Amino acid sequence: MKICRISIFIEIRKMKQYIINFFTSLMYVPISLLIYYFLYRSILESGVKLAADVSELMAYYTVVLFIRAAVSHAMRAVYDVFTDINDGDLDLWIVCPVSYPFVRFFRAMGSVIVTVPTGILLLVAAMCFWSQPDPVGVLLLLVSTFLGFTVLYAMMFLLGLLTFWIKTVLTIRDIFWGILSIFSGELIPLQLLPEKLRFFAWNPLASVYYMPARVLEGEWGYLWVQLAYVVLLGGAALLVWRVGLRKYESQGG
């Protein structure tokens, strides 16, 4: 536990850079919101019926974009694991009496431990313009966002571990990003999907953006779903790590 705490604190010391990156990525939120606003306004003005109106959709996308800016550091996991394995830097980790997956996770957690609450606070400030945010809802949004981050991190870590077998995983990561944008609710709110496809709202990728957005609207049951995915994917990551380590070739010299 101590090493996990220290890992978090190491990353907090780099907070200046993370905060700068976070605020820089927040600058892009209006750009994305503009697209969605004009798009959905154009669609709805032409008479198309969707399961939400423009303001509900804008509220949804605002939440999603803020969360995306706050948890984006999780995306690095693939690249970090990929370079550790391919460059032989993993040597330095496995000779230490620490668990590589946990240390990596807590370092990633350290990088978002300030940006996530900051993002949530800014979101709440933005939300005050169109609604009265429920304090309990906001608190649970915070919890839900951290759970979503953990799920995303676990998936990214798993992808990175594929390097043990297939040496180059960066294109797989790019494919995953494409799939993530659909199934997480980033591209389109999952409640807009046709009835037959609504079950996608329960898929693990939905834990990252869609479920936190719904938790904020009062659907707290999603928290248990996220927790279940954390346990499932975390366990899978640890198992794959153990199996993959046997195949480690330690390049470089």
Add this chain to the structure above:
Amino acid sequence: MKILMQFIRISVKRILAYPNEIYMVFLQAFVSVVSTALFWAVLFSGEEAYGHSQEFVYILAMIALLSNGVQELFFGLRDLEYLVQAGEFDRYLYLPRSPLLLRLGETLPVVPMCQQILIALAGIALVTVRFGIMLTPGRFLKCVGFLLLGTVYYQMIYGAVTFLCLRTENISSLRDLIFQFGDYKQYPLGIFPIVIRFFLTYIIPMGLVAYYPTVLLLGLDEPLPQLYLAMPLAAAACWWSYRTSIKKYASNGG
């Protein structure tokens, strides 16, 4: 010519070193198309049009993919900043060829570029057959020509910003801002107000690499942007940025 063949050879050899990559890149382009198609399919949900026909938005998505493929020619510019920070740009300066040519050539992703272009062309063919669109060679050539022109224009603006990293090293925020506007490629320009349309045509010209080529391909009656002044200005900005920044290049590492 020989050096060009070497660039292609190295690119192909690289991808053959990891054969799985060939399938992965194909899959990536495919997923990109599917996600766009799904997006529009959900929004249309049976409706025919909302200012733009279904075939327009699907062709627009394919042209956007085609432009992504063409823009791979300039892939080497994307991580120029990190190259400079790591001191890896030095070696381009003491080789007897243009540093930019070498950088773009060495990182040219021939196979992914071809795959994206092929998938895009296949997608265009599919949409034209599905919606019974009559395509003529003339319209196709105009579309491709304008796409190439738009790509060059866009890359000149992008290059003008990117080359600043030779003097300041850290320009990722500004560069990422330009990248963010890449999202606008997928959407018909008509949904945006005139100010944004102007911005997306002349400042961050996303419209030039997707929307207007689509208009040309479908033979729609819409005025095209006039680039007679904009192109030379962009070229001058790009050239100036490179020349002045390379003089101030301070290298990294010892």
Add this chain to the structure above:
Amino acid sequence: MHRESLFRKNTETVHAVKGISFTIQDGERVGLIGVNGAGKTSTIKMMTGILTPTEGEILINGFVPVQRKREFLSQIGVSMGQRSCLFYDIALKESFRYYKEVYQVSDSDYSQRIDVFDQMLNIQELMDIPVRKLSFGQRKKAELVCALLHLPRVIFLDEPTIGLDVVVKENIFQFLTMLNQKYQTTILLTTHELESIEKFCQRIILLKNGRVLYDGALNRFAGMEDYRKISIPKRSYKERGFTFPNAVEVGDDVEFTINIRESDFSGLFRNMIFSDFTIRRLSLGDLIKQLEGEL
């Protein structure tokens, strides 16, 4: 407490090099030496056109490096020890073929040169191996081949043997000596491995804080020929009542330096057994340390 302003940036001008001036003739082998931060790499970067000097003029074979004319770049070869120019994922021969085209080396010249390089560096056996699978020493040899494939008139080597074992280093320096003797190639080399400089370079340029401290023949550096380092057992040192100001204890012995031109040593080793003492010339490292101590 030092407070940093959020908006105002305090800047300090650091002169990487200042007022250095030297001329190198064709075919010379010159070692550019100095401690970290002395300005060695900055000097090489200016001479290869990577950096633009703030003041002064540099001419290499009549060319101004920073203009980066193709004729100039075709006449130089550069190897930066800590930077790789190889394509990591593919066979080594692809990197060689690439640089063959960059430097426009003809097919016949390319084959001939690879054969010559192979005799000294054994690179043919590495040709089909992906670079990432080569050992560090093999990669360094391959880097050198890439830099020399076009047989440049001038070679700039920045730490070419860093991290290499003795055998590989020996190979590389024999190879460089062959190039210098056969093709009259001018070689400018920076390294911290002063034994290599002693063996390979005829001339050294010593830099400190961006300035030239010494520029001349190696054997005349800091009176290299005038000094000797003596090592005698501690017991003998004490018994004889020696009190040399520069004496240091090294294990069971005491080492001190003497100037053979200035001192009379006839009585120094009287009644001592040969095995009890050693005399050797000062190494380049010893001289530099001595000079650093004096300055």
